[in-house]
Amino acid sequence: MSLLSNTSALLGKELRTEFRSRELLTTTVVFILMVIVLFSFTFDPTSSESRRFGPGLLWLAFLFAASLMLQPCFLREQANDTLSALRLSVDDPFAIFLGKLIANTCFLLLTELLLLPIFAVLYNVPILPVLGWLVLVLFLGSLGVSIAGTALSAVSAQARMRELLLPLLLLPLLTPVLVASTQVTAALLDSAPYVEWKGIGFLAVFDLVFLTALWLFGEYLLEE
Amino acid sequence: MNPPRMIGAGLHFENIDKRYGSLFALRHVTLEIAAGECVVLAGRNGSGKTTLLRIAAGLARPSSGSLAFLSAKGATADGRIKTGFVAHATMVYDELTAEENLLLFARLQGIPDAQNRVQSLLADVDLADRRDSLVRTFSRGMRQRVALARALLREPSILLLDEPATGLDPDGTAWLARTLRRLRGSGCTMLMSLHGESEISAMATRAVRLDTGKVVADTASGASLKSILTFADA
Amino acid sequence: MAKQTIAAALVLLLVAAAAYAAFFVAPTERSMGLIQRIFYLHVSSAWTGLIAFFICFLSNLTYVFSRKPRWDWLGVSSAEVGVTFTTVVLITGPIWAHPVWGIWWTWDARLTSTFVLWLLYVSYLLLRTLIEEPDRRALLSALFGIFAFLDVPLVFGAIRWWRTQHPQPVIMGAPGSGLDPRMRSVLLFCWLAMMALMAFLMRQRYQLEAMRGEVEVIQREAEGQ
Numbered sequence A: 001m002s003l004l005s006n007t008s009a010l011l012g013k014e015l016r017t018e019f020r021s022r023e024l025l026t027t028t029v030v031f032i033l034m035v036i037v038l039f040s041f042t043f044d045p046t047s048s049e050s051r052r053f054g055p056g057l058l059w060l061a062f063l064f065a066a067s068l069m070l071q072p073c074f075l076r077e078q079a080n081d082t083l084s085a086l087r088l089s090v091d092d093p094f095a096i097f098l099g100k101l102i103a104n105t106c107f108l109l110l111t112e113l114l115l116l117p118i119f120a121v122l123y124n125v126p127i128l129p130v131l132g133w134l135v136l137v138l139f140l141g142s143l144g145v146s147i148a149g150t151a152l153s154a155v156s157a158q159a160r161m162r163e164l165l166l167p168l169l170l171l172p173l174l175t176p177v178l179v180a181s182t183q184v185t186a187a188l189l190d191s192a193p194y195v196e197w198k199g200i201g202f203l204a205v206f207d208l209v210f211l212t213a214l215w216l217f218g219e220y221l222l223e224e
Numbered sequence B: 001m002n003p004p005r006m007i008g009a010g011l012h013f014e015n016i017d018k019r020y021g022s023l024f025a026l027r028h029v030t031l032e033i034a035a036g037e038c039v040v041l042a043g044r045n046g047s048g049k050t051t052l053l054r055i056a057a058g059l060a061r062p063s064s065g066s067l068a069f070l071s072a073k074g075a076t077a078d079g080r081i082k083t084g085f086v087a088h089a090t091m092v093y094d095e096l097t098a099e100e101n102l103l104l105f106a107r108l109q110g111i112p113d114a115q116n117r118v119q120s121l122l123a124d125v126d127l128a129d130r131r132d133s134l135v136r137t138f139s140r141g142m143r144q145r146v147a148l149a150r151a152l153l154r155e156p157s158i159l160l161l162d163e164p165a166t167g168l169d170p171d172g173t174a175w176l177a178r179t180l181r182r183l184r185g186s187g188c189t190m191l192m193s194l195h196g197e198s199e200i201s202a203m204a205t206r207a208v209r210l211d212t213g214k215v216v217a218d219t220a221s222g223a224s225l226k227s228i229l230t231f232a233d234a
Numbered sequence C: 001m002a003k004q005t006i007a008a009a010l011v012l013l014l015v016a017a018a019a020y021a022a023f024f025v026a027p028t029e030r031s032m033g034l035i036q037r038i039f040y041l042h043v044s045s046a047w048t049g050l051i052a053f054f055i056c057f058l059s060n061l062t063y064v065f066s067r068k069p070r071w072d073w074l075g076v077s078s079a080e081v082g083v084t085f086t087t088v089v090l091i092t093g094p095i096w097a098h099p100v101w102g103i104w105w106t107w108d109a110r111l112t113s114t115f116v117l118w119l120l121y122v123s124y125l126l127l128r129t130l131i132e133e134p135d136r137r138a139l140l141s142a143l144f145g146i147f148a149f150l151d152v153p154l155v156f157g158a159i160r161w162w163r164t165q166h167p168q169p170v171i172m173g174a175p176g177s178g179l180d181p182r183m184r185s186v187l188l189f190c191w192l193a194m195m196a197l198m199a200f201l202m203r204q205r206y207q208l209e210a211m212r213g214e215v216e217v218i219q220r221e222a223e224g225q
Helices: A003-021 A023-040 A047-069 A082-089 A094-123 A128-156 A162-173 A175-188 A197-221 B049-057 B098-109 B114-124 B140-152 B170-185 B225-231 C002-025 C034-066 C069-101 C109-129 C134-162 C181-224
Strands: B010-020 B023-033 B038-042 B064-070 B083-086 B158-162 B189-193 B206-211 B214-218
Touching: A003 A023, A003 A094, A003 B098, A023 A047, A023 A094, A047 A094, A047 A128, A047 A162, A047 A175, A082 A094, A082 B098, A094 A128, A094 A197, A128 A162, A128 A175, A128 A197, A128 C134, A162 A175, A162 C109, A162 C134, A175 A197, A175 C134, A197 C134, B010 B049, B010 B189, B010 C134, B023 B049, B023 B064, B023 B206, B023 B214, B038 B049, B038 B225, B049 B083, B049 B158, B049 B189, B083 B140, B098 B114, B098 B140, B114 B140, B140 B170, B158 B170, B170 B189, B206 B225, B214 B225, C002 C034, C002 C181, C034 C069, C034 C109, C034 C134, C034 C181, C069 C109, C069 C134, C069 C181, C109 C134
Parallel strands: B038 B189, B038 B206, B083 B158, B158 B189
Antiparallel strands: B010 B023, B010 B064, B206 B214
């Protein structure tokens, strides 16, 4: 059937599965919280330092969490070989990736939005005036993390040491996302907030490049 | 159960090789299966049965050689022939209910009137009363039934089964044999891998034995059915 | 065999000539003196490393569409050689920085980007060690290699735009600063020598991989009997 209908059916499956158990979401939220708290022990979280370090720490925490959260993505399709069932049922294998990466973006975004107010309180940063823009950068950054992470999850699921492999492959690849997202976030949380348009454009380009690459090469990632 | 009107199709494997690194899973396999045949693939573990079935299902591609589908009349089919695949693994999601699983695959495959089709299939495999239970709670036999229902969603002309009776108790095996006989009655071609003789192997019209990826015996060339099946575990 | 030795000798000669040029032909830089000469090694290695990774990228693409093992052999060879040259860049950077500024590492934009580049391709090589089946290993590492190379301009771009706000020592001079024509010639010559070395090392590594591949074919044929 069409890419759109297949993607939405698969997206529905991913969302339904996760919201039924909520195990990924809860563990990811707790993990990010833990990282944020631990980071606070490594420097003095007074006002000026928080603003300097805060955004970077936040995105670093998101990246670490994502590299763990994205592991089960293709791994869980191995248990009952449901990946084969999916491959047999869809016309375009890209639908499998698209469904999963949209779901992963939603999960990441959800955990980030849950943690944003906590982060704001712990580090004394004002998020309300720039909330809309923050959501935008969270979205674009999470999308980039998701696209790369979903693709590489398919790779690491076929190798040994997959728990360590996914972070190893993913984190260097996501350096541009870390740099740009941190920059945009820092600009928004600055004492004189501004929108770093170059950063937002850059994130959009990153997302587009890797989405296209996944579209072109995804089917080979699923080959037997 | 009302068997769907399935007209079988044939399969032609031409000089198929499949290798993984330096290992040949299949070597020079040429085999023609006519529409409506019920063929048993016998052989030890690692003889290539699963690989051949997965190639027929379209999950794996041969390293060399080709696979063609034949219409019921024996001519090469132009359109896509619908195949159904029942594997060792159930290929359904434990965290979804039987109904959710079938609806998902029905939607993905674009089955018209999915809801009704799913309900009738659930009835056919005697799982209508467990449609809202998570597959995780099912016994092995029940999981096989969901797996079979999934394979039958698009009314395949060829049914491929990889050791479908593994882990089934005698009741389960009897049920499977009955169901497969009914499907045969509607003209569906079947290619299945089995270990040894059983109720299920009894309905075979032909048997082929594989050893280390090669075809070593075929009832079509004169070998006896019994000899192929019983040597399987030697 | 003789051809190999001649090639090796030529490359060695070229590298020796380049070293000579760097030490004796190039003029001494005004402020930094002798240590600045490491610039020729540093920059030519950086360019060569990038070219090796580009060759890796092209091999990866070709492998995915042709599935001929020789493109996988070329892929791993070029990646390893690229990592080697990139390591040289990462080592010569601090060697140069320390006498000049008293610090080992400056988080200079290009050096930092090179570090990420190094990490990316080390991951590529690590990935290969974690997949046993050769065809699967070739395909998956080729796909990761493609993603990695697509990331390279994004890495350099992001770091250059957003990690160079604070004034910091820029290794080897800011881009666009004029080069004395003699320095330029020596740099180009050194680069030529590095490229020759790259080609030679890649060829050696490729042949090693090809031999392994051929042993595999022989094994396969033997089993097929």
